[in-house]
Amino acid sequence: MTQPNRTSDPVAIIGGGLAGAKTAEHLREQGFTGAITLIAAERVAPYERPPLSKEFLAGTKALPDFTVHDEAWYRDNDIDLRLGVRAESLDLAGRTVALDTGGSVPFGSLVLATGSPPPPPPIPVSDAAGVHCLRTVDDARALIGVLGEGSRLAVIGGGWIGLEVAAGARGRGADVTVVEAADQPLRGPLGPEIGAAFARLHREHGVDLRLGRAVESITVDDGRAGGLQLDDGQTVVADAVLVAVGARPEISLAESAGLALAGGGVATDSGLRTSADGVFAVGDIAAAEHPVLGTRVRTEHWANALNQPAVVAANILGGDAEYDRMPYFFTDQYDLGMEYRGHSDGYSRVVTRGDVDGLEFLAFWLDDSGIVLAGMNVNIWDAGDEIAALVEARRPVDAAALTDPRVPLADLIS
Structure with missing residues (x-):
């Protein structure tokens, strides 16, 4: 997957989130002088998404506070920002992107930054009012x-x-019920031990947390959601329902174009190059070979969208x-x-240091x-820096020392 030097051929970027905007920014900062087209499905300039369930929901930030650049910046930097436009298909041989508005955009290099919208709900959902998801700023406004x-x-x-929405809703005075099929919240990313700490946190703040329960249906009254019917026969009465069952990488364009897939996303090397010459994947969809961890990693996290674009821009040039950040x-x-x-x-156990009950602690996931x-x-x-160094060291550490606050973490790194 060798990428030639296309320092002046046009670049097309598909995806109007943080990853797409930062790719355009880094191309210009690193000296790219060719045409850049950024194709964004939403009708507002690209923005960061974490505040939607945090500060924006809490009312402490407005959209301009987490917009990557205003529209004037794109004009000033000669970037063709296409708002409210979707890419319909890729012609890798002809080097064009077909648009839903008609016509196409040419490219020498193509960057896929299509993100991960919520998947279809796992339960029947009508078009009743009061059923919400959270992906866009308009979604957040409707929920607020x-x-x-x-x-x-x-x-x-x-x-x-x-859980972030539950916290924000409690801060606005709402009564909140969270229904989770697993025995603890966040069991997938953190495991049951740390998940239990988050369960306790939310219950202490008045959330009715129903664990080990499945939702059979959303109840509807006069065309509006009225709550949930659970698998144990219980009902949850509500004025609004948020479906927050994860995210699914938007890889349909890549799949239709025949790009190699892996780990639920688009397979890339450590330089974020896909299996097609001159085509890159960045952010949530990139299942990238990690040069330090020695495995392919795909994560739906803000940090990748922020930091991977610099690598993509360098390789386009x-x-x-390589993208080697943890x-x-x-x-x-x-x-x-x-x-x-x-x-x-693949962790085998988790150990902690500090006061877990008081929510002031460190946790470490260890392999065998x-x-x-x-x-x-x-x-x-x-x-934070010492934790990162421990992870990057890739060497066995005494678990007893990790749990002992008398042992400086720095002593365990070398």
Whole structure:
């Protein structure tokens, strides 16, 4: 998958989120002088998505605060920003992108930054009013419009979006019920041990958390959602329902074009090159070979969308850059702030240091040999660099020392 130097051939970027906008930005910063077209399905300039379930929902940030660049910036940097336009198909041989508005966009290099919208709900959902998802700023505005003192919100899914929205809704005075099929929230990314800490946090803040329960249907009254029917016969009465059952990478264009797929996304090398010459994938959809972890990694995290575009831009310009950053994500819920670094797939146990009950602790995911696969700091803000170094070291660490606050983490790195 060798990428020739196309320093002046046009670049087409599909995807109007953070990854697409940052790719355009880095191309110009790194000296690309050719035409850049950014194809964005939404009718607003690209923005970051994490605030939708955090500060925007809480009312502490407005859209301009997390818009990557205003429309004037694209004009000033000679970037053709196509808002409200969708890419319909790719012609890799002819080097064009067909648009839903008619016509096509030529490219020498193509960057797929299509993100991961919510999947279809796993339960029958009508077009009843009051059923929400959270992907766009318009989705967030609609949800905010039904949250207020004494309103009732039912959330299907105890993942990151579901829990962040639950926290934001409680902050607006809403009564919140979260229904999660697993025995703990966040069991998939964090495991049951740390998931239990988040369950306790939400219950302490008044959330009715129903674990190990499946939703059989959304109840509808006069064309409007009225709550949930659960598999144990219980009902949840609500004024609005949020379906937050994860995200699904938008890879239909890549699949139709015959690009190699892996891990639910588009397969790339460590330089984010796909199986087709001159075509790159970035952000949520990129299932990239990781030069440090030694495995293919695909994560739907803000950090990838922020940092991978610099590598893509360098390689479009003929470089041989690799994306070697550790996977990173964060969350803010009530008075809990957390950062996570690494990739815990295949862990055999998790150990903690600090006060888990008081939500001021570190957690480490270890494999059978004691290698730290991932680490997390909860309300402790001076340990992030050391956690990252432990993960990057890829060497066995004494678990007892990890749990002992008397042992400096720095002593365990070398």
